[in-house]
Amino acid sequence: MEEKDLIEKIRNPDTKNYGFNLLVREYQERIYWHVRKMVIDHDDADDLVQEVFIKVWKNLDKFREDSRLYTWIYRIATNECLNFLNKKKDKFFLPINDVAAELSSKLDSGSYISGDEIQMKLQKALLKLPDKQRLVFNMKYFDEMKFTEIAEITETSVGALKASYHLAVKKIEQNLKID
Structure with missing residues (x-):
């Protein structure tokens, strides 16, 4: 419809x-x-x-x-x-780290992830991001939304979203290298 x-x-x-x-x-x-x-x-x-x-x-x-x-x-x-x-x-x-740890423990015990070890590592790396960066990353990467759509939803400028996404990607890469 x-x-x-x-x-x-x-x-x-x-x-x-x-x-x-x-x-x-x-x-x-x-x-x-x-x-x-x-x-x-x-x-x-x-x-x-x-x-x-x-x-x-x-x-x-x-x-x-x-x-x-x-x-x-x-x-x-x-x-x-x-x-x-x-x-x-x-x-x-x-603090943010304790919330991330709590969510991470739910990730380990839940049936949220049906994928492999790499996908689990990605999800745990995502939980270490600030909420807004994680939100932008999820919308762009998983939901395949355009920055203009995300900007409309979050009422944020496209430039700020691109910067947030870029920072999120860098942090995820760092977290994946550490793990």
Whole structure:
């Protein structure tokens, strides 16, 4: 279904619920994996995805259509991830390294990675990055998004994103050499 048709269904009071169900079916899996790459834990990701779609439902009337619907939802998901990670740090008074270690232990014990040892090393190297650099790296490398799309979602300049991505790649390379 075209995005404009989906928006039309959502805007129509008679088809709003149906339109929202279509929206969830269309975007839920991609949003889940975006969130999961940031928070690692399946249960946390599931909870956050529910929160994302609750926020989408509550704010549908505020969607101005100055960006794509998916971009708007992705931005909500991104903000939820960053807020979740910040709350986790604040709640337990954890420095960034301790949060990375906790997420890394979930990575070891979970079924997140079905790949080989190299993929596990990459995921652990990613966890050592600051949240925003990890977010940019995930969106560019795994989701194969263009910098212009990432800029729209994160409300950051393309130049800053390119710098963040470059720094992330350098840090990952360093971490992989050390391991």
